[in-house]
Amino acid sequence: MSPSNDLKTILGKLQFPDDAQVMRQIVDHTLQVKMRMGRIKRKIVVMSGKGGVGKSMTTVNLALAFARRGQAVGVLDVDLNGPCVPKMLGMSGRRFDSTPNGATPPVGPLGIRVASMDFLLRDEHAPVRWKGSMELSPVWLGMLEMNVIREFLADIAWGELDLLLADLPPGAAADKPPALANFLPELDGAVVVTTPSEVTTDVVRKSVVYARDVGIPVIGLVENMSGYHCPQCGHESDLFVGDVEAVARDLDVPMLGKIPFDRELSLSCDRGEPIIDSGHPMVKRFDEVAQRIVDCLNFKEILAKNL
Amino acid sequence: MKFVCLNCEAFMLFQKVEKPGEGTLGVEFLCPTCKARFSMVTNPGETQMVQALGVKIGGRTTAPEAFELTRETLKDSAECPVPAFSASAGLAGIPAPSSGDASGGSCPFSSMVASMGAGTSAAGPAGLEWSAEALDRLAKIPDFVRPTVRTEVEAYARTTGESFVTQAMLDLYKKGTTAELAWSPEASQRLENIPFFIRPMAKKEIERMAREEGRTEVSADMMDHAKTAFAKFMGG
Numbered sequence: 258m259s260p261s262n263d264l265k266t267i268l269g270k271l272q273f274p275d276d277a278q279v280m281r282q283i284v285d286h287t288l289q290v291k292m293r294m295g296r297i298k299r300k301i302v303v304m305s306g307k308g309g310v311g312k313s314m315t316t317v318n319l320a321l322a323f324a325r326r327g328q329a330v331g332v333l334d335v336d337l338n339g340p341c342v343p344k345m346l347g348m349s350g351r352r353f354d355s356t357p358n359g360a361t362p363p364v365g366p367l368g369i370r371v372a373s374m375d376f377l378l379r380d381e382h383a384p385v386r387w388k389g390s391m392e393l394s395p396v397w398l399g400m401l402e403m404n405v406i407r408e409f410l411a412d413i414a415w416g417e418l419d420l421l422l423a424d425l426p427p428g429a430a431a432d433k434p435p436a437l438a439n440f441l442p443e444l445d446g447a448v449v450v451t452t453p454s455e456v457t458t459d460v461v462r463k464s465v466v467y468a469r470d471v472g473i474p475v476i477g478l479v480e481n482m483s484g485y486h487c488p489q490c491g492h493e494s495d496l497f498v499g500d501v502e503a504v505a506r507d508l509d510v511p512m513l514g515k516i517p518f519d520r521e522l523s524l525s526c527d528r529g530e531p532i533i534d535s536g537h538p539m540v541k542r543f544d545e546v547a548q549r550i551v552d553c554l555n556f557k558e559i560l561a562k563n564l
Numbered sequence: 565m566k567f568v569c570l571n572c573e574a575f576m577l578f579q580k581v582e583k584p585g586e587g588t589l590g591v592e593f594l595c596p597t598c599k600a601r602f603s604m605v606t607n608p609g610e611t612q613m614v615q616a617l618g619v620k621i622g623g624r625t626t627a628p629e630a631f632e633l634t635r636e637t638l639k640d641s642a643e644c645p646v647p648a649f650s651a652s653a654g655l656a657g658i659p660a661p662s663s664g665d666a667s668g669g670s671c672p673f674s675s676m677v678a679s680m681g682a683g684t685s686a687a688g689p690a691g692l693e694w695s696a697e698a699l700d701r702l703a704k705i706p707d708f709v710r711p712t713v714r715t716e717v718e719a720y721a722r723t724t725g726e727s728f729v730t731q732a733m734l735d736l737y738k739k740g741t742t743a744e745l746a747w748s749p750e751a752s753q754r755l756e757n758i759p760f761f762i763r764p765m766a767k768k769e770i771e772r773m774a775r776e777e778g779r780t781e782v783s784a785d786m787m788d789h790a791k792t793a794f795a796k797f798m799g800g
């Protein structure tokens with residue numbers, strides 16, 4: 258043996274042994290995600306660049322709309338630090354049912370299957386805190402959260418689903434969209450929620466560009482809090498000044514619908530008693546948004562039929 | 565991560581993982597030739613990073629459990645029994661790639677980082693190369709539409725069989741995509757059959773197809789052609 262060779266020469270002669278079995282486990286993780294996701298027909302993320310625009314409310318009501326259409330729907334609450342989907346669906350305090358096939362998600366209204374960090378916490382008010390001193394490095398925290406999301410994709414026994422809706426946490430350039438896009442290369446697209454406020458639409462523009470940049474197709478925009486729906490007289494008036502339709506035109510994305518602020522809808526989410534009556538005006542709005550999502554996903558089929 | 569014994573020109577082999585103290589790991593390696601042994605010791609930050617990978621260094625000794633990493637690292641975790649599940653059973657039918665294949669480089673850590681999407685380039689994995697002049701011109705486009713333009717230019721370049729985007733290609737793209745296409749009354753009428761919120765997408769797609777065909781007008785004939793193309797795409 259000659260110790261005079263440089264490292265590049267030495268490495269050129271050697272074959273990498275995965276004797277610590279790290280590579281094998283990472284490959285297994287990826288395959289496990291593929292196996293689970295392979296049983297789900299459509300996967301859509303609901304996202305926004307801004308917090309507080311109503312992503313979770315939109316996710317929940319879209320899930321109900323698709324369930325009303327007779328579809329088997331799952332909701333994945335990817336907001337690890339502020340999970341609120343279970344509360345909105347009246348499922349707080351529920352737990353995953355652990356089986357040899359993985360974790361079975363609790364079933365909520367209209368048969369919607371839900372997975373959320375909330376189901377892993379000791380109680381409803383417990384914050385998400387990780388063991389170890391997080392202040393040491395934000396790098397490991399980001400990596401940990403990505404692997405927690407990977408476990409949500411890999412370990413949950415969803416069964417056969419027509420649609421999985423993933424409610425993303427806020428953040429235009431956060432790490433969650435690329436992580437999901439990586440884990441789910443066959444993602445059907447993103448529904449982007451915004452309010453008409455210019456401050457919000459400015460940030461939402463960034464998130465649309467960012468989503469496209471990481472390879473997530475944008476299905477369209479939902480304008481939430483597009484106005485105020487008076488519970489007394491039913492009249493709708495503007496809450497914000499802004500033009501989301503112009504933003505949609507600029508970004509070349511379809512407008513999927515406008516959802517006015519409605520006290521009854523807001524209270525129903527807070528109480529965990531979702532409105533499921535298909536005659537309710539807000540429910541009709543979400544049914545229309547759901548139909549447009551279906552049309553956008555079946556865009557080429559519609560063209561083939563109707564041109 | 566691997567260690568190389570420079571004297572023997574050999575990878576050192578993983579032996580075992582120890583926990584010599586709180587927040588630290590000792591990973592022992594052995595040179596298969598000279599039998600030299602040493603231990604790599606991590607500080608608390610490095611230990612957390614290794615744990616965050618969600619892998620067991622040295623391989624598994626027990627079957628995986630649902631939410632294993634989440635439950636192990638979550639401070640306020642709900643207590644409930646978690647039976648182990650067979651990941652390998654779930655993976656039946658999916659061939660397992662061999663270690664060190666295209667799913668990552670030779671270093672498991674760099675592979676992990678790559679699999680998480682770190683370092684995603686603006687061009688994406690299948691992006692074309694751009695000349696410096698073409699990139700300068702691209703930089704003048706408002707940032708919120710730049711990625712879309714980049715994707716479209718590259719798609720256009722591919723249709724012409726080019727793999728390198730130059731200034732000339734940008735000129736061709738501009739000419740090809742901004743030249744007004746006339747719509748015949750019948751074609752316009754047929755476009756009205758498409759729901760209004762996807763009509764702009766439909767118009768754009770049909771015009772793209774028309775330009776690819778070298779047409780200057782969208783006629784009823786072009787609409788028939790597009791309809792057939794979409795039907796073929798749908799497998800009809």
